[in-house]
Amino acid sequence: MLGFFRIGLILISWGTVLFLPKKSFFKYLPVTLFSSIIILTEYLLGAPRNWWKAKGGIKTIANNGLTFTFGPYFIGCLWIFRLTYGRFWLYTLLNLILNYLLAYPLNTFFEKINLYKLNKIKPIHIFLLSLGYAFANYGFQLILDKNQPTEQKLHQTQKRT
Numbered sequence: 001m002l003g004f005f006r007i008g009l010i011l012i013s014w015g016t017v018l019f020l021p022k023k024s025f026f027k028y029l030p031v032t033l034f035s036s037i038i039i040l041t042e043y044l045l046g047a048p049r050n051w052w053k054a055k056g057g058i059k060t061i062a063n064n065g066l067t068f069t070f071g072p073y074f075i076g077c078l079w080i081f082r083l084t085y086g087r088f089w090l091y092t093l094l095n096l097i098l099n100y101l102l103a104y105p106l107n108t109f110f111e112k113i114n115l116y117k118l119n120k121i122k123p124i125h126i127f128l129l130s131l132g133y134a135f136a137n138y139g140f141q142l143i144l145d146k147n148q149p150t151e152q153k154l155h156q157t158q159k160r161t
Contacts, residue, residue, distance in 0.1 A: 002115060006063060010071040020078060028081040031141040035077050038133055039069045046121075054116040064116055077137065085141065095134040103127035 017025065043065035045051075047058055054060040076098070084091040103126040111117055118126075 002060075002113070005113070005115070006067040006071075009067055013071040013075040016075060016079065020082060024082040025078060028078050028085070028141070030144055031081065031137050032074055032077040034140050035133060035137045036069050036074055038136070039073055040065060042129070043069070050119045051121045052116045053119050055114060061116070081137075081141065085138075088138065091134075091138060095131060099127050099130040099134065102130060 043061065047061045052061065054064060080091065080094060080098075084094055103123040107118070107123050107126060
C-alpha cells in the first residue's frame, strides 16, 4: 500500500511538469537540485540520529526520502519559483503556508498511515527547517541570476567576436 502511495506521489508530481514552461524548468533546475541535495543530506543525517523512524528501518526511510525529495519537493520547488520568483513577499507567504501544511496536517496524516513517525524532532522543527531552506533557496537563485549573463551582454560579446 505505501509503495503505491509513493509511486502515486511521484507520478502526480511529475505529471504537472507537462504544464511548466520549458524555460522555467531549466531556469529553476539548478536551485531545485541545490535544494534537493540539502533535503537528501537532512535525510542522511536524520536517520542515524533517530529524528524519525519507519517500519522497515533505514530502507523505508531511504525510500520515503527519495520519494519526497524527487517527487513533490522537487516539482513543488520548480512551481513555487515559477509562480513567485521576483516577488519575495509572495514567495515567503506561499512558503509559510505550504511549510505549515507539511509540518502539521500532512505530517499528522503521514504518521497515521504509518509512513513514518517523528521521534526526536517535532513538527515545529520541520516547519522552521523548511522555512530556512526556502530562504536559502531564494538567496541561491538570486546569486545565480546575478551571475547569469543577460541577453544584452551576450549580444555584445557575440558582436566582438
